[in-house]
Amino acid sequence: MTFGNPPAAFTTPIYVTRPNLPPLESYVESLKDIWTSGVLTNGGSMHEALEDQLRIHLNVPHLSLVSSGTTALLLALRALNLTGEVITTPFTFAATINALLWCGLKPVFADIDAETMTLSPTAVERAITPLTTAILGVHVFGISCDVAALQSIAARRGLRVVYDAAHAFETRIGNRSVASFGDASALSFHATKVFHTAEGGAVVTNDPELRNRVVRLRNFGIENDQSVTLPGLNGKMSELHAALGLGTLGLARDRRRKHTRIGTVYRRRLTGLEGVSCVTPQNDDGDTSFFVLRVDPTRAPLTRDELQRGLEGFNVFARSYFRLLCSEYPYVGNLPSGRVDNLAAARKVAAEVVCLPLYEELGEDGADRICDMIHYLAKRRRTQRR
Ligand SMILES: *Cc1c(COP(=O)(O)O)cnc(C)c1O
Numbered sequence: 001m002t003f004g005n006p007p008a009a010f011t012t013p014i015y016v017t018r019p020n021l022p023p024l025e026s027y028v029e030s031l032k033d034i035w036t037s038g039v040l041t042n043g044g045s046m047h048e049a050l051e052d053q054l055r056i057h058l059n060v061p062h063l064s065l066v067s068s069g070t071t072a073l074l075l076a077l078r079a080l081n082l083t084g085e086v087i088t089t090p091f092t093f094a095a096t097i098n099a100l101l102w103c104g105l106k107p108v109f110a111d112i113d114a115e116t117m118t119l120s121p122t123a124v125e126r127a128i129t130p131l132t133t134a135i136l137g138v139h140v141f142g143i144s145c146d147v148a149a150l151q152s153i154a155a156r157r158g159l160r161v162v163y164d165a166a167h168a169f170e171t172r173i174g175n176r177s178v179a180s181f182g183d184a185s186a187l188s189f190h191a192t193k194v195f196h197t198a199e200g201g202a203v204v205t206n207d208p209e210l211r212n213r214v215v216r217l218r219n220f221g222i223e224n225d226q227s228v229t230l231p232g233l234n235g236k237m238s239e240l241h242a243a244l245g246l247g248t249l250g251l252a253r254d255r256r257r258k259h260t261r262i263g264t265v266y267r268r269r270l271t272g273l274e275g276v277s278c279v280t281p282q283n284d285d286g287d288t289s290f291f292v293l294r295v296d297p298t299r300a301p302l303t304r305d306e307l308q309r310g311l312e313g314f315n316v317f318a319r320s321y322f323r324l325l326c327s328e329y330p331y332v333g334n335l336p337s338g339r340v341d342n343l344a345a346a347r348k349v350a351a352e353v354v355c356l357p358l359y360e361e362l363g364e365d366g367a368d369r370i371c372d373m374i375h376y377l378a379k380r381r382r383t384q385r386r
Contacts, residue, residue, distance in 0.1 A: 003379045005189070007372040010315040014366065017289045018359040019191040019198075020255055022247030030243035039239060042219075045257055046242035054202065055250055058177040062211035064203045065242065066218050069166045069188025071235040072201035073099035076162050076184040077136075078230075079203075079213040082292065084131035089119050090325035090338065091346045092138040095188075096164045098138065108132070109327045109337040114345040117279075117353075119139065121149035127337060128153075134160040139168035139178055140322075141279065141355075142288030147181040162186070165204070167288055169195045178203040184214075189245060194254060194259075194289045197245035200237050224333040258360045259289075262367045266356060269342040269371035273378060277298025279353075290321075297351070302381040304354050310377035316370055320354045
């Protein structure tokens with residue numbers, strides 16, 4: 001039985017993402033300015049410029065830079081003075097759940113929508129108890145939560161809404177940045193994210209009072225020389241990180257165009273492969289660092305894990321993000337909300353998702369070659385089954 005010759009493997013490993021960097025010379029120029037000023041952190045001119053530019057780029061009223069996305073979550077949760085239980089998704093990165101635990105809050109898991117992979121509003125409503133104070137949604141892979149439904153639940157039941165927008169830097173709903181919804185949103189500017197400062201993040205809010213608390217909390221809770229008014233931490237972004245951000249922000253448009261082209265190749269070549277679907281973000285003007293495939297094990301010629309392992313044979317390291325749900329972490333404990341029957345959709349999604357490489361230098365050729373490999377693997381598996 002023949003299924004053709006295998007495509008040639010890549011000679012160097014291909015990972016899902018690669019940080020984009022401004023030309024080194026332009027960063028060195030910024031470093032010279034920093035050296036001249038002697039200001040390395042504590043809200044220097046690079047920091048102020050990046051805050052301004054990001055606020056304009058996203059068109060949001062208040063944006064406070066911090067040292068990471070995790071810090072952004074911690075500060076948003078603390079600034080809101082939350083207590084008790086917070087309803088959240090199990091299909092997310094560890095930072096979401098860890099931030100709740102660090103703030104002494106009890107995570108209560110609600111199932112996700114099997115299509116959008118974000119919190120199911122009906123499941124959220126069912127999870128509310130007298131101890132619930134907030135909903136923590138995640139715009140996973142840049143796909144926005146059902147913000148209207150969550151907002152209406154929150155308004156009716158007197159809850160706060162916080163979003164982990166680490167994946168959703170450029171996601172919009174209509175003309176509005178997704179980060180402008182809810183009481184506060186946390187952005188991550190980690191090197192693996194679509195816009196980055198190597199390490200960094202930001203808290204976005206529409207509420208000036210909340211913004212002031214975040215600004216105090218990121219600087220030890222210091223109000224002025226005379227008074228320290230909140231138990232803050234050191235969550236500041238340095239001038240070196242801010243300068244890098246000013247450089248990478250300028251590359252946003254070009255990067256988005258290249259990501260779109262790569263995504264178009266994947267979509268064109270993989271549409272029609274039985275049981276395999278490309279998860280399209282809800283809006284076309286958004287950009288994320290993810291190209292998400294779902295492999296339905298009941299229909300596809302091969303399972304997600306077989307696809308992932310097969311690609312490794314070609315030096316392509318796709319990632320099945322969140323294959324381990326947060327509800328399964330040992331330190332989270334045996335919460336009733338973490339039981340498998342409560343999280344059926346999340347379990348299904350966690351077994352189907354795989355992210356393909358998506359970064360500028362991969363190019364359309366690279367994506368085309370990866371599609372050849374996927375088609376080859378599918379064909380080989382079909383042949384073996386016969
Ligand atoms: C990356 C990420 C974070 C954490 O951001 P850091 O900047 O790495 O601290 C939080 N939540 C999600 C969903 C993420 O992907």
